[in-house]
Amino acid sequence: MEGMLRPYDLGATQWYVLYHLAHDGPTMQRDLVQTLQVERATLSAIVSVLVRKGFVEQVSDRVDQRQKLLRMTAAGTKLWNELPDLAVIHDVAFDGIDDAAIAATIQVLQTATERLEKLTDRI
Known part of the structure; x- marks a missing residue:
């Protein structure tokens, strides 16, 4: 993308x-x-x-x-x-995956990213 x-x-x-x-x-x-x-x-x-x-x-x-x-x-x-039109990428990648599973995955990745960003800010 x-x-x-x-x-x-x-x-x-x-x-x-x-x-x-x-x-x-x-x-x-x-x-x-x-x-x-x-x-x-x-x-x-x-x-x-x-x-x-x-x-x-x-x-x-x-x-x-x-x-x-x-x-x-x-x-x-x-x-x-x-x-x-990039919407087709989303449709192909996430077709058939439960919305709750997608939301949980997004939350985990956001938290991990934020933690890594905080770590790099301190270094």
Whole structure:
């Protein structure tokens, strides 16, 4: 997946953010934390990159200024329409695997990654 996205200067999680915005429309950033099962800080960093690249717009909620609504910009929509359809990779890789097993695997890998990142920060 990463290799297919390299020409577009996108990472896999950036692609997933764009995927959800393209398919679900404007979305609260906090909702993507749940959907993508990533840490809030991780998603904030990814969204910042997408905003800086001009693909995503981050708008403060009228009621609670701390909450951010994400929506794809015209440049983001143009990029999305040029990207290869990578959803088929997900379908092939995870076909027939129980959603709970996938969620558990994601949680284990995230925890392991976070622990390794903390270790390397101390070294």
